[in-house]
Amino acid sequence: MADKPVIYVLNGPNLNLLGMREPEIYGSDTLDDIAGRLEDKAQAAGADIEVRQSNHEGHLIDWIHEAQSEDAKAILLNAAGFTHTSVTLHDAIKAVSVPVIEVHLSNPHAREPFRHRSLVGQAAHGTISGFGALSYLLALDAALQL
Ligand code: DQA
Numbered sequence: 001m002a003d004k005p006v007i008y009v010l011n012g013p014n015l016n017l018l019g020m021r022e023p024e025i026y027g028s029d030t031l032d033d034i035a036g037r038l039e040d041k042a043q044a045a046g047a048d049i050e051v052r053q054s055n056h057e058g059h060l061i062d063w064i065h066e067a068q069s070e071d072a073k074a075i076l077l078n079a080a081g082f083t084h085t086s087v088t089l090h091d092a093i094k095a096v097s098v099p100v101i102e103v104h105l106s107n108p109h110a111r112e113p114f115r116h117r118s119l120v121g122q123a124a125h126g127t128i129s130g131f132g133a134l135s136y137l138l139a140l141d142a143a144l145q146l
Contacts, residue, residue, distance in 0.1 A: 008049070009052070067096065068098050074146055077093075077102055077124070105133065
């Protein structure tokens with residue numbers, strides 16, 4: 001039997017604080033709550049997910065490379081603040097053939113001007129933002145259909 005497809009879900013800085021971090025913007029779900037829902041949805045679709053979070057840029061880059069070597073079907077990436085600053089994340093996304101779906105809980109375009117530029121989005125396959133925790137589930141739907 002063929003291995004199940006695996007989808008990486010990578011989360012950047014401060015997303016470990018979801019649930020208590022500015023809940024008026026990011027909602028009251030924790031990252032574990034979101035991971036549980038993603039797990040259920042992936043399982044129902046016959047896929048595996050690998051959910052990770054780090055406050056360190058290099059970890060995210062290593063995991064993007066790992067997703068490629070593990071032959072992942074897609075990466076959902078909420079790079080948080082690094083979205084707007086990281087040339088190295090942009091380059092890592094370009095360096096792999098795994099499609100990357102940029103995810104945000106909030107809609108960065110409706111927020112401060114410094115959030116309007118996304119170096120991740122400029123390299124990603126597509127972007128889903130502004131739906132709170134549902135953004136991740138919508139992105140998983142997209143990944144499953146790629
Ligand atoms: C975020 C949006 C970013 O601008 C911000 O730095 C975050 C979270 C989101 O999911 O809405 O940390 O990526």
